[in-house]
Amino acid sequence: MTTTALQMNNNGVKDDWKSALKAPPRDTRVQTSDVTNTRGNEFDEFCLNRELLMGIFEKGWERPSPIQEAAIPVALLGRDVLARAKNGTGKTGAYIIPLLQKVDVTSQHIQALIVVPTRELALQTSHICLELSKHMNAKVMVTTGGTNLKDDILRIYDNVHVVIATPGRILDLIEKKVAVMDRCGMCVLDEADKLLSQDFKGMLDLLIGHLPNDRQILLFSATFPVTVEQFMRRHLKAAHEINLMEELTLKGVTQYYAFVQERQKVHCLNTLFSKLQINQSIIFCNSTQRVELLAKKIAELGYSCYYIHARMPQPHRNRVFHDFRNGLCRNLVCSDLFTRGIDIQAVNVVINFDFPKMAETYLHRIGRSGRFGHLGVAINLITYDDRHQLHRIESELSTTIAPIPKVIDPSLYVAEAHARGADDD
Known part of the structure; x- marks a missing residue:
């Protein structure tokens, strides 16, 4: 006191x-x-x-x-x-x-x-x-x-x-x-x-x-x-x-990439959903059209999903944002509208379904997890055409994006698992 x-x-x-x-x-x-x-x-x-x-x-x-x-x-x-x-x-x-x-x-x-x-x-x-x-x-x-x-x-x-x-x-x-x-x-x-x-x-x-x-x-x-x-x-x-920017990426966000063909992306996403311990996730696409298409695919796979993009009417956007922040849905598909300053503490997984073209965009996207010093994971689905952008963004941000392992250690992005690991030590 x-x-x-x-x-x-x-x-x-x-x-x-x-x-x-x-x-x-x-x-x-x-x-x-x-x-x-x-x-x-x-x-x-x-x-x-x-x-x-x-x-x-x-x-x-x-x-x-x-x-x-x-x-x-x-x-x-x-x-x-x-x-x-x-x-x-x-x-x-x-x-x-x-x-x-x-x-x-x-x-x-x-x-x-x-x-x-x-x-x-x-x-x-x-x-x-x-x-x-x-x-x-x-x-x-x-x-x-x-x-x-x-x-x-x-x-x-x-x-x-x-x-x-x-x-x-x-x-x-x-x-x-x-x-x-x-x-x-x-x-x-x-x-x-x-x-x-x-x-x-x-x-x-x-x-x-x-x-x-x-x-x-x-x-x-x-x-x-x-x-x-x-x-x-x-x-x-x-x-x-x-x-306070001695490094650009948040310390609590672990970054991975998965090398896939375009037609494999939805299957890969389905695998991630089944294997990851997602509290809430944000999935980024590079266009509004792809946002809606992907949200439909995710719903067809049986997962709860909202979507949001700039062409939606403002009252609809407000409702989606409000409901997602209040935890009414686990997954949100969106365009880069959502990369700036949106603070949803429960998000522990960010997936770049489409890899961004700019390092600045990448930085803001992955920063949607790991808010206020907490843990999160960012997974990038990388096609053959994205490979040069991946290396360029790594270089510009002085960061490392590692190949995705077969099993991602839950203690890297799940608070309870991290706490259990600390107790074991």
């Missing part, structure tokens, strides 16, 4: 406020050094509001991860931050915690903006933000393309403190003079490499132009292409740089 957990109430009696919290059961699964290699700080040491601390502890977060230790104190000082950290290591908490600490719930205007590249990531981020702020009376709103603009306009007029948005939608609301950003003192750009890609050409520069001159920018990116560096030089002021 830390000293700040015991404070005097109005009657001068020590008030142990932590004991009244409804924290979830402790997660006893093994964690890798991606999230355990900390300096030993506690959340209490960051001088956070008690209401925010209550949300943090009720979320089940016991101690800050390395990226949270590095980013939160600097962000609380008001400095611009450029942070490189792996997905799945607590990055979202690293910017939401200082952002919520700075929100003044008595002031009725937009005070913070979080910009993300996809609707699914916007929903995921807002979910975490709402959980952390549930004792604070902070008003959090998510707005993305593909949803009813009129509803968003009405919600903003009802006064909002924190907006989580995709670039096109927030620019639309700003240009309609609905979202007033002249007192928005904090802007977070998550997955900045994607936000600064051709998909969103010039949007961030326009967006920054609507913020006040004394705004604070927190920029998070797993990779650091030239576009991110150029943007940093244009808009960040004496940014504090954090780089």
